[in-house]
Amino acid sequence: MSSTDWLHIAVVGHTNAGKTSLLRTLLQRRDFGQVAASPSTTRDVMCTEMILTEQFGLALYDTPGLEQGSELFDLLNSEFTSEAYRHDGPKQLTALLNSTSAQFQFDQEAKVIRQLMKCDAAFYVIDVRDPVLPKLQDELSLLSRCGRPLIAVLNFTEAANQQLARWREALAKVHIHQQVSFDAVAPPEDGANQLFESLAVVLPHARAALKQALTNFQQQQDSRRRQAYLLVADLLIDVAAYQRLLPVAEQQQVAEAISAMQQQVRQREQLTLQSILVLYGFTEADAVFDLLAIAQGQWQDDLFAAETLKAFGIKTGLGLGTGAAAGAGIDVFLGGASLGAAAAIGATVGGVYQGWQSLGKRLLNHWRGYQTLQVQDAIVALLMRRQQLLVKSLQRRGHAAQQPLQLEPMSPLRQLLPQHDLPVLLDDARHQPQWSSLNPEHYQPSRVREQACADLQVQLQRSY
Numbered sequence: 001m002s003s004t005d006w007l008h009i010a011v012v013g014h015t016n017a018g019k020t021s022l023l024r025t026l027l028q029r030r031d032f033g034q035v036a037a038s039p040s041t042t043r044d045v046m047c048t049e050m051i052l053t054e055q056f057g058l059a060l061y062d063t064p065g066l067e068q069g070s071e072l073f074d075l076l077n078s079e080f081t082s083e084a085y086r087h088d089g090p091k092q093l094t095a096l097l098n099s100t101s102a103q104f105q106f107d108q109e110a111k112v113i114r115q116l117m118k119c120d121a122a123f124y125v126i127d128v129r130d131p132v133l134p135k136l137q138d139e140l141s142l143l144s145r146c147g148r149p150l151i152a153v154l155n156f157t158e159a160a161n162q163q164l165a166r167w168r169e170a171l172a173k174v175h176i177h178q179q180v181s182f183d184a185v186a187p188p189e190d191g192a193n194q195l196f197e198s199l200a201v202v203l204p205h206a207r208a209a210l211k212q213a214l215t216n217f218q219q220q221q222d223s224r225r226r227q228a229y230l231l232v233a234d235l236l237i238d239v240a241a242y243q244r245l246l247p248v249a250e251q252q253q254v255a256e257a258i259s260a261m262q263q264q265v266r267q268r269e270q271l272t273l274q275s276i277l278v279l280y281g282f283t284e285a286d287a288v289f290d291l292l293a294i295a296q297g298q299w300q301d302d303l304f305a306a307e308t309l310k311a312f313g314i315k316t317g318l319g320l321g322t323g324a325a326a327g328a329g330i331d332v333f334l335g336g337a338s339l340g341a342a343a344a345i346g347a348t349v350g351g352v353y354q355g356w357q358s359l360g361k362r363l364l365n366h367w368r369g370y371q372t373l374q375v376q377d378a379i380v381a382l383l384m385r386r387q388q389l390l391v392k393s394l395q396r397r398g399h400a401a402q403q404p405l406q407l408e409p410m411s412p413l414r415q416l417l418p419q420h421d422l423p424v425l426l427d428d429a430r431h432q433p434q435w436s437s438l439n440p441e442h443y444q445p446s447r448v449r450e451q452a453c454a455d456l457q458v459q460l461q462r463s464y
Contacts, residue, residue, distance in 0.1 A: 006049075006058065007056075008061070009058055009199070011062050013125035014066050014130075014135075015065025018127055026050070029048075067109070071106070072102075073138035079099075082095075132170040153182050156183055157182075157183045158183045180195055189396070197210075224279060228394075232272065235272040237453055239265055239375050239438070240427075242436045244372065254371075258373065272387060314381050381422055428452070
């Protein structure tokens with residue numbers, strides 16, 4: 001194919017079948033077109049380009065919804081019955097489009113037919129929640145006479161009241177055998193693959209270009225997933241390496257330090273959330289969670305609440321209320337702070353690292369008279385699980401969804417979360433305070449930290 005080759009694809013169907021929704025999800029553009037429950041939201045043909053390779057792309061045409069298919073079908077069969085049209089559907093439809101009736105009474109349907117006849121093929125979008133009605137069958141008969149390949153896109157297949165089997169049977173009766181199940185709200189992971197492969201079947205001259213385009217599309221998806229998990233890895237290393245060193249102090253000073261750490265960790269998680277949403281083409285308005293809910297810039301359900309840990313299936317050993325990480329001596333080293341307050345951020349006292357005795361006399365002298373606060377493993381594990389669940393959910397979310405994402409920790413997706421302990425890399429980060437941007441006085445960007453993030457990203461992605 002030449003360097004300027006385009007395939008022109010019309011997206012057609014009954015009003016409110018989900019044509020614009022399909023394009024939003026395929027383009028991964030939340031802002032494309034207008035989606036609403038009211039009929040005839042799209043009044044004119046809209047074109048958008050989807051560049052797939054340097055030499056090839058799709059010109060996609062969002063068309064108005066068909067509303068008077070049966071009436072137009074009856075007109076076609078009553079007034080345009082010349083023998084010259086018997087085996088020439090495009091000629092028959094051209095005569096129909098040139099008639100006064102088409103120009104005035106059926107203006108919306110005429111726009112659809114004209115555009116389809118200019119295109120290489122069409123996606124015929126069907127809301128499979130609708131019954132197979134005669135008016136919809138009339139529409140199919142009309143469109144099939146355009147002389148262009150039709151690929152049936154079966155939309156909203158995840159709905160409880162879907163009638164997928166009946167629609168498949170009805171389509172086969174009018175010889176439309178290229179069918180793709182593609183729920184625009186919750187698209188299957190291979191949905192785009194199926195659309196490209198169906199185009200390759202009906203447009204064999206473009207098969208090689210479509211195959212290359214599909215490879216590129218998959219690479220883009222893989223790259224987005226890797227970037228998302230790299231953001232998660234960066235968050236986890238930041239939090240695992242985060243620590244506060246302060247002299248043995250009064251209870252109030254310790255409590256203030258703990259509160260400050262908690263707030264910084266919350267804000268750091270919020271930053272990661274925002275970055276991942278942008279990466280997948282969403283905004284904060286698209287995500288309102290249960291245990292991942294945002295209100296006025298903060299998580300509604302506290303990251304440090306024992307109930308949140310429990311909801312995500314995280315066990316904390318001795319429990320948050322008993323100083324799980326620091327043991328019974330925590331009050332002494334924290335200058336009288338309560339066990340519950342200290343353990344809320346997983347404080348470890350004096351021996352901030354496991355096996356701290358091995359660090360040597362010089363380091364021990366340096367730490368003498370100080371206490372160290374560090375975020376508990378259980379909190380880091382919760383951060384890991386929440387972000388993994390978010391990424392997995394966004395991968396399955398279409399850009400046509402009208403309701404904000406409701407993500408509950410007990411959703412079926414949570415069962416996919418890894419049950420193993422924290423990666424060893426995070427244990428290593430405990431010994432590297434200079435790896436955490438939350439420690440501005442120690443933070444030092446380095447190749448070693450970058451490699452640790454990259455290695456952790458691979459582990460996080462493989463754990464699914």
